Amino acid sequence: MTYSHSHLLGIEPLAPPDITAILDLADQYADLNRRDVKHSDALAGLTQINMFFENSTRTQASFELAGKRLGADVMSMAMQASSIKKGETLIDTALTLNAMHPDLLVVRHPHSGAVDLLSEKVNCAVLNAGDGRHEHPTQALLDALTIRRAKGRLHRLNIAICGDIAHSRVARSNIMLLGKMENRVRLIGPPTLMPSGIADFGVEVFEDMQEGLKDVDVVMMLRLQRERMDGGFIPSEREYYHRYGLDAEKLSHAKDDAIVMHPGPMNRGVEIDGELADDINRSVIQQQVEMGVAVRMAAMDLLARNLLARRQAQTGVMV
Ligand code: NCD
Numbered sequence: 491m492t493y494s495h496s497h498l499l500g501i502e503p504l505a506p507p508d509i510t511a512i513l514d515l516a517d518q519y520a521d522l523n524r525r526d527v528k529h530s531d532a533l534a535g536l537t538q539i540n541m542f543f544e545n546s547t548r549t550q551a552s553f554e555l556a557g558k559r560l561g562a563d564v565m566s567m568a569m570q571a572s573s574i575k576k577g578e579t580l581i582d583t584a585l586t587l588n589a590m591h592p593d594l595l596v597v598r599h600p601h602s603g604a605v606d607l608l609s610e611k612v613n614c615a616v617l618n619a620g621d622g623r624h625e626h627p628t629q630a631l632l633d634a635l636t637i638r639r640a641k642g643r644l645h646r647l648n649i650a651i652c653g654d655i656a657h658s659r660v661a662r663s664n665i666m667l668l669g670k671m672e673n674r675v676r677l678i679g680p681p682t683l684m685p686s687g688i689a690d691f692g693v694e695v696f697e698d699m700q701e702g703l704k705d706v707d708v709v710m711m712l713r714l715q716r717e718r719m720d721g722g723f724i725p726s727e728r729e730y731y732h733r734y735g736l737d738a739e740k741l742s743h744a745k746d747d748a749i750v751m752h753p754g755p756m757n758r759g760v761e762i763d764g765e766l767a768d769d770i771n772r773s774v775i776q777q778q779v780e781m782g783v784a785v786r787m788a789a790m791d792l793l794a795r796n797l798l799a800r801r802q803a804q805t806g807v808m809v
Contacts, residue, residue, distance in 0.1 A: 492507075493508050493792040494508065494796070495508065495793075495796070496615060496793070496796060496797070496800070497609050497616045497617070497618075498616075498617045498618060498789050498793060499605055499606050499616065499625070499627070500618060500624070500627050500663065500666075501625060501627050501630050501663045501667045501670070502666055504667075504670070505670075506670055509634065512631055512788050512789055513631065513634060513635050513638060513785075513788075515787075515791060516631070516632075516635050516781065516785045516789075517635070517784070519559075519784040519785075519787040519791075520635075520639075520780065520781060520784040523784055523787075529559060529561065530559065530560050530561065532560045532787075532794065533560035533561050533562035533593075533594070533790060533791065534561035535561075535563075536594065536794055537562065537563045537564075537590075537591065537592045537594070538553075538557040538562040538563070538564045538592065538594040538595075538596065539565050539566075539587055539590075539595050539596070540553055540554060540557075540566040540567065540596045540619075541567050541569055541583070541595065541596065541598070542566070542568070542569055542597075543569040543597075543599045543600060544598050544599065544600045546598055546619070546620070548755075548779060548782060549598065549619050549620065549629070550598075550619070552779070552782040552783045553596045553617075553619060553628075554566055555783050556783050556784075557594070557790060559783070560790060562593075562594070569583075580608060581607070581608070584608045584612055585612075588612040588614070591614075592612075593614050593615065593794060594617065594790055594794065594797075595612060595614050595616045597616060597617070597619060597621075598618075598619040598621070599620075599621050599622070600622055601621065602621050602622030602623055602624035603622070604621050604622070605618040605621045606618075606621075615790075617786075617789060617793070620659055621659065622718075623656075623657050623658065623718060624659055624662065625662055626660050626662075626663050628782070628785055628786055628789060629659075629663060629664075629753050629782075630660070630663035630664045630666070630668075631667070631785045631789070632778055632781040632782040632784075632785040633664055633667075633710065633751060633753070634667055634668070635784065635785055636751065636777050636781045637708055639781070640749050640777070641749070646673065647673045647674070647707040647708060648673070648674050648676065648706040649673050649674070649675050649707065649708040649710065650675075650677075650678055650706045650709050650744075651664060651675065651676070651677050651712065652677075652678040652679060652699065652702070652711050652734060652761075653678075653679050653711055653713070653714065653734060653761050654679065654712050654715050654723075655677050655679050655684055655685060655688065655712065656682075656683045656684060656723075657683070657715035657718040658715060661677070661712060664710065665691050665693060669692050675691075675692070675693045675694070676693065676694045676706065677695050677696070678697075678698075678702035679697075680723075680730075680734070681697060682723045682724070683724070699733065699734060699736075699743075700740065703740060703743040703744045705744065705745055706744045706748055707744075707747075707748055707749070708748060708749055708751065709736060709741065709749070709750050709751065710751040710753075711736050711750070712753070712761065713754075713755060713756065713757055713760075713761060714727075714730070714760060714761065727759075727760050730761075731759060731760055731761070735760065735761055735763060736761065736763060736766060738766055741772065749773070749774045750762075750766060750767070750769075750773045751773075751778060752773075752775050752778075753778065
């Protein structure tokens, strides 16, 4: 099975075999990452540039580590959000970087669609590390790998995504991926945090946690994305925690072996109880971080193979 695309801009353009190809290779990289010597030469000689126009801890660190473990020359540029002057500046930056001949460009940007635009202007493989409230494909892929390893399959599961759906690129990418792999997705949250027209995505929408969590296999909690809110979407954090914060009592409505997920950064006592987040019998939050490195290694490896094959076809010369 192969991954046939030039970029990884979102889950939307992917077919189930593309997703499976990434997850299968990521499983192998997860094994490599548990060894003492964690090194492969899959990206040796290639240059990876990380451009994060928005803050990130996990995603940036894991893309950097992924590139280094595969032998790439990795450079991370700290782009301040304040330096973005929209459109032209972004494209100028892209052209400047393109002149340095990168092979892989990893981009996080606060504007939805910015990464797609950038991919049209450069000659390398582009990976979307999160664009506005649009997509965060590697997060959905690492979530999928975590689920597949915990549950032994990635189809016909009942999965609840809870909280601030409206502002979440993680939710959008996950809804698409889990739907493509034939799972039943439920969204749970207050109506103010539900995007309009969401039922068209083939999901079930619930306002009540107890009802929505009934018999689910997976509970995915989301952070309140305050930086994307311009007004009062919730009465108060205390009230929100009372109604939507995941604790042992609310989780008791899910299946007995249901797993708890969170993409991080986590706000303990707002969307999730701190003790539950640390409960290794239920929470797979640390596994998600571990799978993040493996999935990013797999995605960059597959994209680099396609890039080198394309270049070879263009020039007729081995590269
Ligand atoms: C998410 C993001 O940045 O979209 N975090 C992440 O990548 N792990 C979710 C969030 O910020 O809440």
